[in-house]
Amino acid sequence: MSTRYLESLFNPESIVVVGASERADNLGGMVLRNLLGGDYPGKLLVLNPSDxxxxxxxxxxxSVADMPFVPELAIICTPPKTVPKMIRRLGKAGARTAIVMTGGMSRSHSKTGRPLMYSVRDAARESGIRVLGPNTIGLMVPARKLNATFAHMGAVPGRVAFVGQSGTIASAVLDWAFARGVGFSYFLTLGDGMDIDHDDLIDYLAQDTRTRAILLHLESVPNPRRFMSSVRIASRTKPVIALKSGRVPESEWFVHELPAGIKHSDPIYDAMLKRAGVLRVDGLGQMFDALETLTRMKPLRRESLVMMANGVGPGVLAVDRLAYLGGELATLSESAIKALAELLPPYWTRRNPIDLGYSVSPELYAEVLKILSKEPELANVLVMYAPSLAGDSREIANSVIQAIKGTRLNVFTCWLGQSTVMESREEFYRAGVPSFFNPEKAVMAFMQHVRHQRVQRLLTETPESFTDHLSDHSKTRRVIVNALRAGRHYLTNEEARGVLSDYNIRAIDTLFCDDVDEVLGAFSVERRPMDITLVHEQACHPFQSYSPNQKRYNCTMPKLNSEAAIIDGCQSLLEDYGEHFPESGFLGFAVQFSYQHVGGIEFSVGITRDALFGPLVVCGAAGAQINVMTDRQIAFPPLNMVLARELLRRTYMYKLLKEHSLEPEHDIRAVSETLVTLSQIVIDIPEIQGLEISPLLFNDEGAVAVNVAINLSNEPGKRIIQPYPRELEEWIVLPRSGRRVIIRPVLAEDEPAHRAFHELQSPESIRYRFFQYRKHFSREDVAQMVQIDYDREMVFIANAAREDGEGEETLGTVRTWTDADNLRCEFAVMVHDKMKGEGLGKTLMGKMIDYCRARGTAEMVGDVLPDNRPMLNLAEYLGFHIKFNQNEEVMDLSLVLNEPEKDWQRERLNKGGH
Known part of the structure; x- marks a missing residue:
């Protein structure tokens, strides 16, 4: 997929409506009336074989042959069987885009028995035309007077883009938005999404300056990797709010085949959206409430909330909902309490929420807000008012609006009731102050803002350095290859423990015995109590589960301390095994000596693989006494320590660990390190389909695996997030100083060194790089630079050991941003001032040019200030075409890397401006 021809979809100079007539119920006629009613300024044509x-x-x-001009956009409203042929004819005639509004194509079939919507997709691919639909409500671009829909009403211009999948849901959104005063930059539905999909549109909208926020209604995500890549980029610059329907199996439109160890598919979508920086909501009401706070409120400096109302009741309701959602109630300082006491009745509670009293005046609301604004620890205020005879709600609303002008407070309001407070709410809407109908909705909207900032913060937190990127795991690779060559899709217990050892995950000491005699021999040497587990083929597969009505299979006999007990125990294990798993091959006994000084809260951690989303890292509770599946949480590899801690924090077992562990921070770090390592295992060995450690326990040295199972697949798992590309690392020696320098892709852990690199540069070097003087770089600024999506961005840094021996320092960096179609990348390069004359800039640029050329990018471009002679000289040496841009007063640089293969690519490059 790509953004090819989407400009022709959103801003067509000419449109043909195929199948329109003047019948009242004709679909094409409805669309045509909407186009005319919206005053579409371009050329219009109807295509209909009737006279x-x-x-x-x-x-x-x-017919297509009779058209007086070739339209940029065709809107097709003809019967299902005619659509594929019409798509093919229009595409060959030169039409660039089509909207197929015809419904029922998933249930109408071709002669081969395949649904006709796939014939539409094939016709689009053959002819090169881009298709929105089938079964779409169409498209609106209000600012361009384009209403190419059959919707019952038009949208007003605004800064919000809505991309849905259901036409009926979209109609409801239109009504809802109009009532809330929400306008749209773009409004459309995908329908069956046979060609143009969510990721194509998100790529386009991420770059659109008219769009301030993106609303998504999702039913499915056909291409998770593309979706993740596009949404992660979009969510860094504007809020992305998603409503994902089909949360339970009964409401799923397409049945999702669940991976081993996962009970429902919805947590997978939840983990994906969270990792992408998207705020997920549970309904249309929450979507618009979240839009209110995300677009009208300032970024949150703190997460605690102050509440004030003309009575106790609203505050109690708001506190209840805040506590239920895990929010934080702010504490009033003594200075604030003292100042408020001079204004409020003597019987007020002297705490948050603040009861202003029934007969409150507009002036009192303003005075209280003035006091709160002076408190540095207070940041967010919910102002509530219930109608009363003692005050005028509109006057109080205007008093609040005036009081918060110029303050640093985040203020949102709740005017309870309906008939007598509507004008007050309108005042808040006009003033850009979020306002809600009841305390519960107000608090929910605020907590959505909190959740969104937490997700965004997660994307920019600097992780601890914990990953052995350079270790050699050839032993594990050989074990995997040999097992697959032998036709075996699991590892034996001994082999699985070897994998953990190879990755420095410690496991309880275990002996493997072929029969009872070997077990007795092991006991005779140590004479210590032992735990004996029967090992068979099926038990070597992870995430084994049992029916609730099935008798639990006893696979382990603990603390056997005599030969007689061992013989009886092994016999009992063999009998249970024969009853439950008669077809599963016997592999022997695993013997662990009891009391190996491990214990604590039992975790189950591992890897499973989804057919659509690829490998997943899972974490949760272990043990026979609890519902393991209920606590199991999901994350996508690759993980760093920040992401691993966030995954762990979502589990119920994390709360128990915090409350009951003797060393909670020690144990939290141990589990997090294990999760990061599991993530690395599945990246290094993509043939691993599942891996389960259960339980994971603790001792003085950290986490310890008790049992482990690993199964394999001949097909490597495909990750939806590009991991760190270790193969691009390269060592060089600088010619003048002789320093050894590693040139490698940037990591999130590089943030401190990267920040120091920028702050040590001369003002002139900073101006050359950022086109302005900058004295300070915040941690968030630099985090954005180093936490990249390797699929769309690349940053190579040159690092060397510091001269004082304290870690590494960054000596230079080069980065590129590549468009969604991999046609053009934009570069920026900077080298430390003290590296002048070492040729490091040439080396970094050469490596980046080779990388972009190898990935098939057509052109590299950049802007350089006219007085930046060193960069212009380097560009000339590297073969860049250099041209002065009079409008921007910069030098435009461009370098052809690969010749474009298709006409649309050549056309796009020619319009690029470089």
Whole structure:
């Protein structure tokens, strides 16, 4: 997929409506009336084989061959069987985009028995036309007077883009938005999404300056990797709010085949959206409430909330909902309490929420807000008012609006009631102050803002350095290859423990015995109590589960301390095994000596693989006494320590660990390190389909695996997030100083060194790089630079050991941003001032040029200030075409890396401006 021709979809100079007539119930006629009613400024044409000279005053052609011009956009409203042929004809005639509004194509079939919507997709691919739909409500771009829909009403211009999948849901959104005063930059639904999909549109909208926020209604995500890549980029610059329907199996439109160890598919979508920086909501009401706070409130400096109202009741309701959602109630300082006490009745509670009293005046609301604004620890205020005879709600609303102008407070309001407070709410809407109908909705909207900032913060937190990127795991690779060559899709217990050892995950000491005699021999040497587990083929597969009505299989006999007990125990294990798993091959006994000084809270951690989303890292509770599946949480590899801690924090077992562990921070770090390592295992060995450690316990040295199972697949798992590309690392020696320097892709852990690199540069070097003087770089600024999506961005840094021996320092950096179609990348390069004359800039640029050329990018471009002679000289040496841009007063640089293969690519490059 790509953004190819999407400009022709969103801003067409000419449109043909195929199948329109003047019948009242004709779909094409409805669309045509909406186009005319919206005053579409471009050329219009109707295509209908009937003998119409015109339809609703628009000229009509009988066939594609009879069209007086080639339209940029075709809107198709004809019966299902005619659509694929029409798509093919229009595409070959030169039409660039089509909207297929015809419904039922998933249930109408071709002669081969395949649904016709796939024939539409094939026709689009053959002819090169881009298709929105089938079964879409169409598209609105209000600012361009384009209403290419059959919707019952138009949208007003605004800064919000809505991309949905259901036409009926979209109609409801239109009504809802109009009532809330929400306008749209773009409004459309995908329908069956046979060609143009969410990721294509998000790529386009991420770059659109008119769009301030993106609303998504999702039913499914056909291409998770593309979706993740596009949304992660979009969510860094504007809020992305998603409503994912089909949360339970009964409401799923397409049945999702669940991976081993996962009970429902919805947590997978939840983990994906969270990792992408998207705020997920549970309904349309929450979507618009979240939009209120995310677009009208300032970024949150703190997460605690102050509440004030003209009575106790609203505050109690708000506190209840805040506590239920895990929010934080702010504490009033002594200075604030003292100042408020001079204004409020003597019986007020002297705490948050603040009861202003029934007969509150507009002036009192303003005075209280003035006091709160002076408190540095207070940041967010919910102002509530219930109608009363003692005050005028509109006057109080205006008093609040005036009081918060110029303050640093985040203020949002709740005017309870309906008939007597509507005008007050309108005042808040006009002033850009979020306002809600009841305390519960107000608090929910605030907590959505909190959740969104937490997700965004997660994307920019600097992780601790914990990953052995350079270790050699050839032993594990050989074990995997040999097992697959032998036709075996699991590892034996001994082999699985070897994998953990190879990755420095410690496991309880275990002996493997072929029969009872070997077990007795092991006991005779140590004479210590032992735990004996029967090992068979099926038990070597992870995430084994049992029916609730099935008798639990006893696979382990603990603390056997005599030969007689061992013989009886092994016999009992063999009998249970024969009853439950008669077809599963016997592999022997695993013997662990009891009391190996491990214990604590039992975790189950591992890897599973989804057919659509690829490998997943899982974490949760272990043990026979609890519902393991209920606590199991999901994350996508690769993980760093920040992401691993966030995954762990979502589990119920984390709370128990915090409350009951003797060394909670020690144990939290141990589990997090294990999760990061599991993530690395599945990246290094993508043939691993599942891996389960259960239980994971603790001792003085950290986490210890008790049992482990690993199964394999001949097909490597495909990750939806590109991991760190270790193969691009390269060592060089600088010619003048002789320093050894590693040139490698940037890591999130590089943030401190990267920040120091920028702050040590001369003002002139900073101006050359950022086109302005900058004295300070915040941690968030630099985090954005180093936490990249390797699929769309690349940053190579040159690092060397510091001269004082304290870690590494960054000596230079080069980065590129590549568009969604991999046509053009934009570069920026900077080298430490003290590295002048070492040729490091040439080396970094050469490596980046080679990388972009190898990935098939057509052109590299950049802007350079006219007085930046060193960069211009380097560009000339590297073969860049250099041209002065008079409008921007910069030098435009461009370098052809690969020749474009298709006409649309050449056309896009020619319009690029470089």
């Amino acid at each position: 119409y000279e015109n339809v609703h005053g628009v000229a009509c052609a009988k």
